[in-house]
Amino acid sequence: MTDAKADATEDRPEIGTGVVDLLGVLAYGELSAFDRLAEDARTAPTLSGRVALASMAAAEMGHYGLLERYLAERGVSVEEAMRPFMRHIDAFQESTAPRTWLESLVKAYVVDNLAADLYRELAEVLDEEPRELVTTVLADTGHSAFAQREVAAAIENDAPVRDRLALWSRRLLGEALTQAQYVVAESDGLAELIVAGTGDLSGIAALFRKLQKQHTKRMQALGLG
Incomplete structure (x- = not known):
């Protein structure tokens, strides 16, 4: 490290485990979202759909870059910050591989919004700078x-497709909440953020009930309630 880089790093305040864990899980989520959207773009039935998803994938990598830079400026490797969360996120992605274009869209809609709900709640107790970073990274890229x-358009006059996608959304919710609970349970930093925001670990159950309610409202708006 050059003297200039060392001085820049020394000027930055150290960040706690909770912030590192939150930014780490966010970074791996963004990287996974890029992979998913890039793959979905290749299977899009229209050129406009391909362009839309490719643009969203690029935006996810932009968000990843913001997180990587913020951590690096504070002497934290983004790879090390992401590592504890890879297993659960990868397991979720593998267990919920979509079979159709519409299933891909519903999966991204459900998962991205659930994750955003959770991470915004955790970020509420952060200082202003990292909280604003989380808000920026969680900004909707247009996918919703x-x-x-x-x-x-697909379900307007097709009840079988609507019913199939409704079942798919419920499965995604169950799998996503299960993996999220595993992630929080195995991360002391994330658990500390929940305690800081709610007073004790019993707040985890209340938080996940809130996530389920928000999900239900979104499914109704999507026509899959």
Whole structure:
């Protein structure tokens, strides 16, 4: 490390385990979202759909870069910050591989919004700078509106497709909440953020009930309630 880089790092305050863990799980989530969207773009039934998802994938990598830079400036390797969360996120992705274009859209819609709900709640107790970073990274890349349009058009006059996607969304919710609970349970840093925000670990159950309610509202808006 050069003297200039060393001085820049020394000027930055140290960050706690909770912040490192939250930014680490966010970074791996962004990297996984890029992989998923890039793959979905290749299977898009229209050129406009391919362009839309490719653009969203690029935005996810932009968010990843913000997290990597923030951590590096504070002497933290993004790879090390992500490592504890890879197993559970990879397991979720493998167990919920979509079979169709519409299943891909619903999966991204469900998972991205659930993750955003959870991480925004955890970020509430952070200092202003990392909280604003989390808010920026969780900004919608346009996927929600795109998924709503595509799914709404597909299910408008097709009850079997609507019912199949509704079942798929419920499965995704169950799998996502299970993996999220594993992630929180195995991360002292994330557990500390929940305790800081709710007062004790009993707040975890209340938080996940809140996530389920928000999910239900979104599914109703999507026409899959």
